[in-house]
Amino acid sequence: MARKKGIIRNIKPMEILSKEQIELIHKNTLDVLQNTGVRFESERALKLFKDNDCDVDMENNLVKFPRGLVEQSLRQCPSSFQLKGRADQELSFGGNTSCFLPFPGKDIFDLDTWEPRTPTRKEFYDTVRIMDALDTVHYTGSYVPFFGFKDVPPVMQMLEGDAANFRNSTLPLHCNYGNDCEVFAINMAKALGAVNLGVVAVSPPLSYQEDACISAFRNVEAGFPIYLQSGATYGATSPVTTAGATVTNNAELMAGLVLVQLIKPGTGVLVSDFGFSQNMRTGYPVFGRIESSIHQLVFNQIWRGYKIPIGNHSTGASNSKKIDYQCGYEKTSAVMLSLLSGANEIGYHGCVYGELAFHPVQLILDDDVAGMIARLMEGVEVNQETLAFDVINNVGPIPGTFLTEAHTRKWWRQSQFIPKSADSLTYGEWMEADKKDCIGYAKDRMDEILENYKPEPLSSSEENDIEKILNEAREHYRKNGLISGKEWEAYEKDLKSPEYPYA
Amino acid sequence: MSEAILKLKDAIISYDKNLATQMAEEALNEGVNPGKILDATTEVIREIGDKFGKGELFLPELVGAASAMSGAIAIVEEEIEKTGQAVEKIGTIVLGTVKGDLHDIGKTMVKTFLVAENFRVIDLGVDVSTEKFIEAIDKYKPDVLALSALLTTTVTNQRKTIEALVEKGIRDKVKVVIGGAAANQDYADEIGADGFEGTAPRAPRLCKRLLGKE
Numbered sequence: 001m002a003r004k005k006g007i008i009r010n011i012k013p014m015e016i017l018s019k020e021q022i023e024l025i026h027k028n029t030l031d032v033l034q035n036t037g038v039r040f041e042s043e044r045a046l047k048l049f050k051d052n053d054c055d056v057d058m059e060n061n062l063v064k065f066p067r068g069l070v071e072q073s074l075r076q077c078p079s080s081f082q083l084k085g086r087a088d089q090e091l092s093f094g095g096n097t098s099c100f101l102p103f104p105g106k107d108i109f110d111l112d113t114w115e116p117r118t119p120t121r122k123e124f125y126d127t128v129r130i131m132d133a134l135d136t137v138h139y140t141g142s143y144v145p146f147f148g149f150k151d152v153p154p155v156m157q158m159l160e161g162d163a164a165n166f167r168n169s170t171l172p173l174h175c176n177y178g179n180d181c182e183v184f185a186i187n188m189a190k191a192l193g194a195v196n197l198g199v200v201a202v203s204p205p206l207s208y209q210e211d212a213c214i215s216a217f218r219n220v221e222a223g224f225p226i227y228l229q230s231g232a233t234y235g236a237t238s239p240v241t242t243a244g245a246t247v248t249n250n251a252e253l254m255a256g257l258v259l260v261q262l263i264k265p266g267t268g269v270l271v272s273d274f275g276f277s278q279n280m281r282t283g284y285p286v287f288g289r290i291e292s293s294i295h296q297l298v299f300n301q302i303w304r305g306y307k308i309p310i311g312n313h314s315t316g317a318s319n320s321k322k323i324d325y326q327c328g329y330e331k332t333s334a335v336m337l338s339l340l341s342g343a344n345e346i347g348y349h350g351c352v353y354g355e356l357a358f359h360p361v362q363l364i365l366d367d368d369v370a371g372m373i374a375r376l377m378e379g380v381e382v383n384q385e386t387l388a389f390d391v392i393n394n395v396g397p398i399p400g401t402f403l404t405e406a407h408t409r410k411w412w413r414q415s416q417f418i419p420k421s422a423d424s425l426t427y428g429e430w431m432e433a434d435k436k437d438c439i440g441y442a443k444d445r446m447d448e449i450l451e452n453y454k455p456e457p458l459s460s461s462e463e464n465d466i467e468k469i470l471n472e473a474r475e476h477y478r479k480n481g482l483i484s485g486k487e488w489e490a491y492e493k494d495l496k497s498p499e500y501p502y503a
Numbered sequence: 504m505s506e507a508i509l510k511l512k513d514a515i516i517s518y519d520k521n522l523a524t525q526m527a528e529e530a531l532n533e534g535v536n537p538g539k540i541l542d543a544t545t546e547v548i549r550e551i552g553d554k555f556g557k558g559e560l561f562l563p564e565l566v567g568a569a570s571a572m573s574g575a576i577a578i579v580e581e582e583i584e585k586t587g588q589a590v591e592k593i594g595t596i597v598l599g600t601v602k603g604d605l606h607d608i609g610k611t612m613v614k615t616f617l618v619a620e621n622f623r624v625i626d627l628g629v630d631v632s633t634e635k636f637i638e639a640i641d642k643y644k645p646d647v648l649a650l651s652a653l654l655t656t657t658v659t660n661q662r663k664t665i666e667a668l669v670e671k672g673i674r675d676k677v678k679v680v681i682g683g684a685a686a687n688q689d690y691a692d693e694i695g696a697d698g699f700e701g702t703a704p705r706a707p708r709l710c711k712r713l714l715g716k717e
Contacts, residue, residue, distance in 0.1 A: 041605075154656075154658060154659050155656075155659060158656075178603075178654070178656030178657075179656055179659075181656075203605045203606070207605055209603070209604075209605055210603075211603065211656070233608070235563065236608045237608060278562070280561035280562045280563060281555075281558070281561060281562065281704075282702040282703070282704065283562055283608065283609060283612045283702065283703050284684075284702065481663075482659055484662070484666075
């Protein structure tokens with residue numbers, strides 16, 4: 001029995017486009033696929049497209065797609081699919097279900113100075129444990145919660161992170177790729193009987209790198225569904241307008257979706273939107289802006305029409321470097337709009353400054369926001385009992401009170417959402433409680449989870465399998481020079497530590 | 504001032520590359536000293552840079568002006584070189600995004616700022632192999648090699664490129680700087696780069712400092 005099943009949306013999804021606007025975007029997307037084309041840096045992918053009636057320029061790696069093939073692939077794609085973690089933890093993607101994934105950050109930061117630094121292995125493993133403990137974190141993935149941890153060479157960071165997630169949580173994973181990492185990630189999942197979501201990311205505009213194509217082939221052939229992600233910077237790697245950015249974004253995703261369906265028809269695909277505005281002074285993406293949410297509202301409405309599961313990833317990041325008001329309003333408005341418009345998968349918890357900073361205290365604060373929105377998604381129950389006609393009649397005007405009614409005792413917990421880390425005190429109580437704020441309460445909750453929560457451990461044979469696969473990867477990367485002698489020295493010391501692996 | 508030069512300046516301010524190139528040609532045909540034409544383009548791009556600094560103009564305008572200027576500069580420099588003279592530059596930079604990485608935007612921005620500050624920039628593009636960087640060092644004898652990488656999976660190729668320079672015995676011939684979202688100062692120190700900058704507008708300052716030309 002799955003412990004976490006996602007949030008069910010019982011309310012009508014929010015819409016922002018007219019039918020005519022959707023048709024115009026759809027038509028332009030197909031025109032871009034047919035006339036401009038998409039670049040695929042993979043001979044194997046190009047041959048597959050060529051064999052299936054695409055117009056392929058092998059020299060320039062450019063593929064132009066006939067409209068019929070794109071529409072057929074959209075129809076072939078299932079409207080829902082399942083992932084599997086450990087201990088029967090299964091999770092459905094699609095329909096009116098929404099699942100939360102922490103949004104990663106490269107570093108952890110100090111809560112006094114707010115300055116980022118690389119987390120330790122212990123901090124990584126502890127944070128995964130907190131993720132597993134929280135009801136609103138439904139699945140996890142590569143580079144979650146942090147991009148890596150201290151003393152691990154860059155090429156091993158994804159796999160060490162995946163292993164930490166398997167060891168300290170039972171949640172399903174999405175698994176990234178690059179430098180053949182996906183081969184070892186697939187082996188880890190197979191050893192545990194898990195079904196991963198294999199990541200394949202677009203390099204906008206309109207391009208797929210070779211590593212992404214290899215990941216598509218390997219994950220589909222392993223029987224895993226695919227997480228197709230396109231993340232443009234508006235005005236730099238896509239048109240600056242929402243309509244134009246939607247056209248390139250959708251064309252990129254549809255091209256990848258055609259590839260996946262050609263490799264194996266009927267493979268589950270989640271399309272993920274991960275776009276940002278550009279800071280027009282520095283060129284860096286700027287996070288937490290309303291444009292990203294507008295883009296996601298459009299994206300969600302269109303892809304709901306295609307009946308393909310939708311992911312939103314511009315939801316988790318703020319541009320603030322602190323856990324503060326800006327961080328709160330940027331993240332909350334984005335995630336609220338995503339869920340209201342029907343996203344099935346949302347990267348949200350824990351991240352502060354866009355992909356660069358993550359903190360377990362923010363993770364815990366975001367659990368409250370996710371819980372609050374989950375309550376909203378439940379909608380409103382209107383029936384004889386909730387209308388409470390008899391109770392109203394019984395209580396009547398003052399001095400009547402509803403507090404003593406059995407109806408109140410029965411319904412109040414379902415009617416209220418009680419945040420775990422919010423300050424809910426009066427001034428007097430607050431003064432007595434050392435003026436504690438939500439960050440203080442979240443720290444307390446973090447300490448409490450770390451003190452008491454134990455995730456279901458791997459069996460000893462599962463642990464041996466994971467360690468064996470990690471060792472094969474370490475050996476592989478040392479042999480082909482992707483782990484230098486100096487990197488290995490620090491890494492080996494960490495591996496020989498008596499606390500290893502901190503699970 | 505020649506009418507063509509005034510029009511050239513207007514064309515750059517209006518981001519019109521074709522017109523700017525045409526006006527540079529016209530100025531040369533009128534017999535205007537090529538050095539004076541270059542001075543005019545530098546003057547315009549400095550004005551645009553100042554407005555960028557004051558927050559009146561932004562990247563789309565800055566990059567647009569740099570692009571508009573590039574055609575004009577190319578033909579004027581060609582003309583100067585025909586006379587056997589060298590075009591005076593602060594230094595030469597070979598620039599590229601490392602192997603396995605197709606990200607172009609940040610690198611292009613760095614190039615724009617360097618060109619605007621009178622560096623000669625050889626842009627090798629994206630997905631550049633170590634061998635291509637080494638060939639370019641041999642061919643262009645740059646003062647600085649600038650390596651871009653956006654992905655955590657490709658920053659290792661910044662390290663590999665530096666290691667290849669050491670192996671070839673040419674590491675001391677060129678300063679190496681790195682940039683891109685996945686790089687930082689700690690990583691630059693670790694892999695033995697000479698410098699790192701987090702944003703494109705600061706790239707010229709870093710290169711000037713490394714060349715002792717601040």
